[in-house]
Each structure stands twice: as structure tokens, then as C-alpha cells.
Amino acid sequence: MSEVAEAAPRRRLSEADRDRLLRSAAHGIFLRDGYTAARMDDVAQAAGMSKRTLYQHYASKSLLFEAVMQDSLCPVGIDPAAEAEPDLATALRSMLVSVARHLFEPQQVAIFRLIIAEVRRAPELADAFHRAGPGRGASSIERRLAAEIAAGRLWLTDARQAARMLFGAAIGAAHMFLLLGLNGPPTEAEIERLASDAVETFLRGALVPATG
The missing domain is CATH 1.10.10.60 (Homeodomain-like)
Structure with missing residues (x-):
């Protein structure tokens, strides 16, 4: 045979x-x-x-x-426990670290670069990427800040703008330098430090002083 x-x-x-x-x-x-x-x-x-x-x-x-x-388009995984965390600083740090880990992954960086290069041809892809990644994380932060504002614990009035400011302070510069190839991805320790520094600085100016 x-x-x-x-x-x-x-x-x-x-x-x-x-x-x-x-x-x-x-x-x-x-x-x-x-x-x-x-x-x-x-x-x-x-x-x-x-x-x-x-x-x-x-x-x-x-x-x-x-x-x-x-x-x-891999969605950012925000731990529900982080969103429910009673301590505001801890909650914000945890959410920022989750988003940063996602955005600094090599595949996400490569996709981000590719979408930027093609954004004029396919703007809907940029919108989908944003909603699955940075936008999803920023929305979680925005919801928490809105609740704190409503409770009178933050003097801010615009939760969305505040979330964007915090997001940019913790992630924006490091992500831009990575996309441009000027720096490598931050280590886990660096990600946590960036998040902690951003949250500490943010809350110094945003918290309503305790009375009595």
C-alpha cells in the first residue's frame, strides 16, 4: 500500500x-x-x-x-473589591495600577501604536480601544470620585475632569515616553510608585478638610 x-x-x-x-x-x-x-x-x-x-x-x-x-481589544480588569474599597486613597491607587498594568503590556502598546497610525482611516477603532482600555479605567475612577463629591468629601465639581487629571498624572507621561520608544515599560514597583504619588498629590488638593 x-x-x-x-x-x-x-x-x-x-x-x-x-x-x-x-x-x-x-x-x-x-x-x-x-x-x-x-x-x-x-x-x-x-x-x-x-x-x-x-x-x-x-x-x-x-x-x-x-x-x-x-x-x-482586551478590556481592562478592574477588581470590584477596589471599587468598593472604603478608603479612597487605596481604591484610587488600586484602580490606577490595574489600568497601568494593562496599558503597559507589550501587545497593548503595539496595538496602540498601530491604531494611532491608522486613526484617520478607522476612527471607530480608536474609540473601541479607548472604551475597552483607558476609558474603562477612567470611568471607574470617575464613578468613585463622583460619589465622594456627592458625599461632600471632595471640593471638586467635575468628576470626569478630575478623573482625567489623576489618570494623566499617574500614567500619561510614562505611557507617552513608552509609545515614543524613549523609555521601556515601567516595572511593577514603578507603576505602584507612580500611582501612589499621583493619588497623594491629588488628594492633598481635593479633600475637604476635616472639621472639629
């Missing part, structure tokens, strides 16, 4: 499996080459499929790019 005849028949991939392999291959190509330089031929080759199969799933490179970016 021939070697070909003895070989087990190759399992036929489902459409879902093909789609998953194509998106996985495209993810690597887009991160390696950027959107403009990425070629559909390279994606098909990396996935081990024909270009015809690729175009049956995605009629254009732009549609494939949008699908890959949507797959890559």
Missing part, C-alpha cells in the same frame, strides 16, 4: 477555524509590517491558505484589519 494511501485523511477545517487562523496570521503581519505595508498575500501564506480563501472571508484589507483590531 502506498504511503499516500496509508496517510490519514486531513480533517477539513470549518469556516470558523479558517476565520480564526486567518485573523491570527493577519494579527502577526499587521504588527510586524503595519497596515500600509501589510500584504494580503503574506497573510494567506502565513495562514497556510489560498488568497482566494482569504478574500472569501474578507473582501478587503481594511475589513480584515478591523476584525483583527476588534479581536485585540
